[in-house]
Amino acid sequence: MNSMKKTNLWILGGLVSLGVVLTAADHLDAPKVAGTTADITDFYAFEGATASNTVFVANVQSSLAPAGTTASFDENVLVEINIDNDGDLIEDLVIQAIPRNSIMYFFGPFAPGATGLNSTINSDASYLGEVEISTSSEAKTATANGISYFAGLREDPFYFDFSQYNKVIAGDAPNGFNVPGTDDFDNTNVLSIVVEVPNEFLGGTFDHPAGTGAKVFNAWVEAKTKQ
Template sequence: MKKSKLFAAIGGLGMVALSAFLMSADHMDAPSVKGSSADIADFYAFQGENNNNFVFVANIQGLLPAGQATEQAVFDESVLIEFNIDKDNDLKEDLVIQAIKRGDSMHFFGPAVPEYTGEEGLRSTILSSSARRSVKISTIDDIQVAEIDGIKLFAGPREDPFFFDLNKYNSIVAGDATEFSTEGTDYYAGKNVLSVVIELPKSMLPGGTVGVNQFSPDTPMYNVWVESKRKI
């Protein structure tokens, strides 16, 4: 396998079993990561509108001011976003999809077998010998979606989709309130993230593992998670 630059993980999010819709969020990271170009805010994995497809979404650099995402944040060419897919429930990645910025575009590699797995999977090399696809990075005024080989790709600013009443949560923690209201106030409304999205046919992945979900034992399941890795 042709090797490219070596990357080491500095952040990871969301070991989840994928069936229909799952999400994970982490907007308040440690000071060394929070606000950096590698900070992961959200990870979503779900079945697409076309139920023959899976969709993976990684949101980074959360809490960007409304209307200023492309002015205050850009994708970092030294940061690799890596979607990990475990098909046999051994909690080790069997396939990865990598995304990295080059110039004005986001380039995607895979799904392909990674060179490093398990504990060694904290580092990666770009799988430049695997299938390479790209999409021009969108701005607020210029939305770009590429469709290549049945795969849809997007990279650019979006409004943060995560809903959480942070102010009420802080009041409960401080003892000034005892419960959330029925509707709540979304602390993240109007704030932005930089999103990396890939939608691909399920047929591009090997079969998952049955018997994992006790509520749907015949449904094949995958463990999926996302990592951000910086060049070393």
């Protein structure tokens, strides 16, 4: 990791946020980043292979051509997973991912020195990892300090009849949506960043705001560009 130095002034480029057990999507509709390498398509957080782990999946760059064609992460885009342990919607921990020369480097989780729109890559974080970026159907993974990593092309998991949706919004579909609909994202890819982390590394939890009795934390992802 010696080639990765502390770099500051990474500015917010795109944002999708969600509770740890929910999902949200942004495909092609964020005005400032749509169609750019900083466009976040989906963010997922769910229980890992064991109940003691949590998996985070951040996807960027929607509607890429099928596997085997060229697509790459942008070395000027930092992907940052944020974790809020007390319900104030301010990140208490972050996990950072940045590509260099076909390798995705990971930093954290760690407590950031500052919160908000600007970030600093922390090459001195206690938890560091790296994985070769996968460019085909073969998934190359790596593990360090009990944290598992993946980065690369994967089929877009988002199912949506986008064409019919546009017709409905425009008032050109009097019968509404088709059943079944057509998946306009079929046979397209996204670039995925996947991290499976032991829960003991993720800090505390708080009571679910709806009073369900469940213990939760908030998580959201940001794409930040170097300025």
